[in-house]
Amino acid sequence: MKVTCPVAMMNKGSYNTQSFTNENFVKLEELMYEQQVQRGEKIYWEGNDCNHLYYLKSGAVKLTKSSDEGKDLVLYHFQAGDLFGEIGDDSHVLNSFSAEAMTDCSLGVIQQKDLETILWQNGDLAVEFMKWMGYMQRFTQTKLRDLMFFGKHGALASTLIRIANTYGIEEGNTIRMTTKFTNTEIADLIGATRETVNRMLNQLKKDNIIAYENGTIMIKDLEQLKAICHCEGCPKNICRL
Amino acid sequence: MKVTCPVAMMNKGSYNTQSFTNENFVKLEELMYEQQVQRGEKIYWEGNDCNHLYYLKSGAVKLTKSSDEGKDLVLYHFQAGDLFGEIGDDSHVLNSFSAEAMTDCSLGVIQQKDLETILWQNGDLAVEFMKWMGYMQRFTQTKLRDLMFFGKHGALASTLIRIANTYGIEEGNTIRMTTKFTNTEIADLIGATRETVNRMLNQLKKDNIIAYENGTIMIKDLEQLKAICHCEGCPKNICRL
DNA sequence: GGCGAGGTGTGATGTTTATCACACCTGAAT
DNA sequence: ATTCAGGTGTGATAAACATCACACCTCGCC
Secondary structure (H helix, E strand, O other), X not given: OOOOOXXXXXXXXXXXXXXXXXXXXXHXXXXXXXXXXXXXXXXXXXXXXXXXXXXXXXXOEEEEEEOOOOOXXXXXXXXXXXXXXXXXXXXXXXXXXXXXXXXXXXXXXXXXXXXXXXXXXXXXXXXXXXHHHHHHHHHHXXXXXXXXXXXXXXXHHHHHHHHHHHHEEEEOOEEEEOOOOOHHHHHHHXXXXXXXXXXXXXXXXXXXXXXXXXOEEEEOOHHHHHHHOOOOOOOOOOOOO | XXXXXXXXXXXXXXXXXXXXXXXXXXXXXXXXXXXXXXXXXXXXXXXXEOOEEEEEEEOOEEEEEEOOOOOEEEEEEEOOOOEEOOOOOOOOOEOOOEEEEOOOEEEEEEEHHHHHHHHHHOHHHHHHHHHHHHHHHHHHHHHHHHHHHOHHHHHHHHHHHHHHHHHEEEEOOEEEEOOOOOHHHHHHHHOOOHHHHHHHHHHHHHOOOEEEEOOEEEEOOHHHHHHXXXXXXXXXXXXXX
């Protein structure tokens, strides 16, 4: 007999799913079926019907929108423990973004119909689920603010802070990222070109606001970064990639 | 004895609340208490605790974010029949935008705690509410796309289409807006300056894509506008202000 | 150890958008 | 009828950002 260790016990540590109590999360988990995707594969495409929710057990996923001329805008990064997907009504609603695996991923897939059934049965879960959706909405809104308000410099500064909140570890006065980012990846996160990002990052280096250490970014002066994007001090669970 | 005519019967025609069946909407309505606000007043402020939902019975409301140096970004317009507000978890979550009355308004206010209770009791409503939130989320995402992807020209074109879908009536080949918009109002909707909007609108006039008739905009060539913003043909309930 | 793909760094140049400055127009209030 | 606030129109200029072009630098792989 196969013993399954509930994911809920393992890695439901992400801020993204903090809305859920363990008890209720297990109920969601019972609806999931397993799916594996390889690095670079799409989990769903913009323009497809949206009727699934995904729980990321391991790996990393980005939500992107591509314009017809090859430009990419990356809206979110998801990590192990995150829940993502779009919710439609019954009228054949289409995804507005694509989800792409950045690494090999292990997913739990929930069908919207099953989700509806369990929300219908379970008031506790419904309330928690609503809070999760509110969380996602606020997240999108703050991202929009960061991208629109203080130019590309502001967008970059806020993105560096978001990276730090998502992938950073504090070491005294500096924050070290645990993941490498190429200039192009950062550019896609802020809707700018690689060259612009490169020049801005080098300027930040000169100003001793950031530093590089074997390829990973370190933030030396968080306050300066916050000043550049007029940081409002959102809680860390919102201010992430 | 006072007879109250349920709002649900009167003006629950907005796309924004189409997720709800009349039966369930009436349940929401029972939670509402009435509030009147005057033109120019704030209904809630960014930075305040968010624990209310608002149903707009009459009037018009905009959701705005203001930067420290007086710039305003307007994210949504709400009309009679729309539901709006932010949902928080229990941890003292703050509004990221402000809601301001553009005209005198009559509101139905729902406390989040009451909402939670009724969602908890009523599975049907919970499922419909979830769909409404999914709708709002997609709406925000498409707005973000429109603002980021095709420059200010694209943002203006898409905003004109959104205005048309929200306030326009078809007259043969042209669409006439039923509301006037100043250049500044449009500028705030797309995160540009009044001057830029003015120049772009005049260019569109020269190109016979739009026209003015005693102060209101008329769209003469919708297809051209769609081309400018690479319109993806989102359904009208999403593509609105 | 050399090759090639993908990443970085940087100048020159062009486009887009904001800023400043000011003229004019319109309509409601005195 | 005059005034004044708020809106429009437009030139000149500057700042922000993209584009193009190319050099160079990795690092895994044959």
